[in-house]
Amino acid sequence: MARGVTGKRKEPEPDSRPFVGGSGGASASGAAVALPPPPPPGGSRNGTGGGALAPAGVASFPGTSNGAAGSSGGGSAAATAVAPVNDVPPPIDLATVLRSVNDEPLVGPVGDDDVYYLQPRQAVPVSKRPRPPPPGAWTQSTKDILGPDSQHAYVQRWVRMTQLEAKGDVSFRVVVNDGSKDALLNLLGLKNVFIKQLPNMPRAYVSRLVFDCKHESLALMKPGATPVGSGSAAAGGQTVIGGCCYRPFREQKFAEVAFLAISQTEQVLGYGTRLMAQVKERAKRSGLTHLLTCADNNAVPYFKKQGFSKKITLSYPLWQGRIKDYEGVLLMECKLHAQVDYLNMPLLLKAQKCCLVEKLKEVSLSHVVYPGLDVSTMRKPVRLENIPGLAEISWRKDGRSGAAPSTRGGAASGAAPRDEVSLQALKAHLQSVLDQIKAHGSAWPFLEPVNPKETGAIDYYDVIKNPVDLSSIQAKLTAGGFYVTKEIFLADLKRMVENCRTYNGKTHYVTDLACQLERLFQSKL
Numbered sequence: 324m325a326r327g328v329t330g331k332r333k334e335p336e337p338d339s340r341p342f343v344g345g346s347g348g349a350s351a352s353g354a355a356v357a358l359p360p361p362p363p364p365g366g367s368r369n370g371t372g373g374g375a376l377a378p379a380g381v382a383s384f385p386g387t388s389n390g391a392a393g394s395s396g397g398g399s400a401a402a403t404a405v406a407p408v409n410d411v412p413p414p415i416d417l418a419t420v421l422r423s424v425n426d427e428p429l430v431g432p433v434g435d436d437d438v439y440y441l442q443p444r445q446a447v448p449v450s451k452r453p454r455p456p457p458p459g460a461w462t463q464s465t466k467d468i469l470g471p472d473s474q475h476a477y478v479q480r481w482v483r484m485t486q487l488e489a490k491g492d493v494s495f496r497v498v499v500n501d502g503s504k505d506a507l508l509n510l511l512g513l514k515n516v517f518i519k520q521l522p523n524m525p526r527a528y529v530s531r532l533v534f535d536c537k538h539e540s541l542a543l544m545k546p547g548a549t550p551v552g553s554g555s556a557a558a559g560g561q562t563v564i565g566g567c568c569y570r571p572f573r574e575q576k577f578a579e580v581a582f583l584a585i586s587q588t589e590q591v592l593g594y595g596t597r598l599m600a601q602v603k604e605r606a607k608r609s610g611l612t613h614l615l616t617c618a619d620n621n622a623v624p625y626f627k628k629q630g631f632s633k634k635i636t637l638s639y640p641l642w643q644g645r646i647k648d649y650e651g652v653l654l655m656e657c658k659l660h661a662q663v664d665y666l667n668m669p670l671l672l673k674a675q676k677c678c679l680v681e682k683l684k685e686v687s688l689s690h691v692v693y694p695g696l697d698v699s700t701m702r703k704p705v706r707l708e709n710i711p712g713l714a715e716i717s718w719r720k721d722g723r724s725g726a727a728p729s730t731r732g733g734a735a736s737g738a739a740p741r742d743e744v745s746l747q748a749l750k751a752h753l754q755s756v757l758d759q760i761k762a763h764g765s766a767w768p769f770l771e772p773v774n775p776k777e778t779g780a781i782d783y784y785d786v787i788k789n790p791v792d793l794s795s796i797q798a799k800l801t802a803g804g805f806y807v808t809k810e811i812f813l814a815d816l817k818r819m820v821e822n823c824r825t826y827n828g829k830t831h832y833v834t835d836l837a838c839q840l841e842r843l844f845q846s847k848l
């Protein structure tokens with residue numbers, strides 16, 4: 324949000340339906356409504372049951388049942404205008420989330436120790452599985468490896484927030500201007516917070532947007548009377564201590580965050596993060612896919628921590644002319660993912676970590692703790708190679724490290740050369756192949772990254788999520804350290820061809836050019 328707006332605003336289009344869809348919230352009065360009912364848990368691809376994971380994981384995480392406990396005001400007179408978000412607890416269907424994030428079927432829980440357990444899609448062949456640990460060794464559980472969550476300040480703040488919500492010490496309310504007294508009081512409180520925290524924003528401008536019926540606000544409320552002289556306003560014994568005002572563009576599937584602020588005394592306590600999580604969850608549930616904002620330079624670090632980036636992936640025609648565009652601010656975007664439960668991020672992160680550890684366990688023995696040497700009973704020195712576990716970490720008698728005997732694919736043909744001479748030889752070979760490709764008559768469309776404006780391929784980066792071109796391949800090759808096997812190099816070239824095929828279709832003449840290049844590099848590598 325710009326401080327000191329210079330009036331260089333591009334007027335947004337005069338459309339936009341209310342943010343919350345699907346449940347009757349789009350009334351003419353702009354009344355806010357509760358969230359739409361949660362989607363049913365996704366079915367399991369492998370028949371293990373979509374919710375297999377949830378109970379143990381959820382129960383073990385404080386505050387995840389916050390919503391129900393905080394549901395106090397749903398039936399109040401103000402319900403049509405002000406709906407407590409807490410009334411509808413978000414569904415926690417982590418199995419679905421994880422299946423989507425990891426694209427893996429899940430089973431579990433399998434025991435008290437490992438709440439989450441990933442079953443590999445294809446079982447690792449017996450010959451490639453890590454050897455069973457020797458007698459006396461023990462395997463660390465995933466829980467042991469990850470350690471307690473409470474160590475992380477981020478999780479602690481999150482837990483505190485969810486507990487406060489559960490107790491009703493704070494609550495979030497969607498407020499739109501329907502003319503009711505409660506809504507007006509809450510909007511007044513919000514406007515006052517914005518004006519105080521964004522002192523360079525013209526007051527009239529803030530008021531206009533906050534009270535505008537096309538905008539919605541999510542107000543962060545605390546019970547209690549409004550402090551005298553605070554300039555804040557309150558309704559129903561609740562004081563507004565922060566909030567976010569946004570304008571949804573439902574057809575274009577994005578919302579613009581216009582203002583966001585937390586009262587001075589409540590900042591850096593985690594409210595800002597929770598507020599953004601609520602905004603994201605609401606936006607996601609109403610079918611929006613992106614949040615855009617013009618972030619004040621001071622607030623850019625905060626937005627970055629909330630997953631916003633200056634890289635705008637939303638197609639330009641969708642937001643151009645709709646976003647309030649100022650000087651001295653940074654346009655930022657946050658892409659929303661339908662499968663992510665934004666109100667339970669720590670749980671999701673924990674589950675992802677668990678998945679990673681489980682994957683590592685498949686290919687490594689790093690979780691195995693070998694028995695130590697009992698020096699009290701040792702009569703003579705022990706040979707190094709006889710120390711349990713040393714060979715398993717690739718130690719070799721000649722002092723050179725070798726491939727771990729138990730790791731999958733360690734000695735496979737595509738294994739990376741470990742010494743500098745081989746790496747340099749590989750680099751020289753790849754450079755000569757790349758030179759030939761670049762010099763080929765069919766290479767011209769692939770020499771540089773696709774420029775959507777010049778080529779007219781406006782939606783290129785919407786369609787192609789992992790673009791690659793010969794100049795970026797060259798940059799990675801020159802930098803070194805990336806193409807440590809020719810397979811990695813080949814994979815990038817193949818991706819370039821595949822991207823072309825995906826975007827242009829099989830019969831396009833540019834695809835023909837790509838195929839010619841493919842034949843060339845296949846023959847050279």
Ligand code: ACO
Nearest residue numbers: 324582583584585590591592593594595596619622624625
């Ligand atoms: N600069 C750098 N980092 C920040 C800032 C900042 N201005 N504000 C918050 N952070 C960091 C916090 O240190 C924390 O980092 P950590 O997780 O690594 O510890 C993280 O962001 C989240 O902090 P929260 O406690 O969740 O956020 P908070 O409750 O303080 O709310 C907010 C953040 C809304 C920016 C608040 O500081 C505020 O109201 N600032 C003044 C108004 C403002 O600048 N609003 C944004 C204008 S842009 C716009 O409205 C579109």
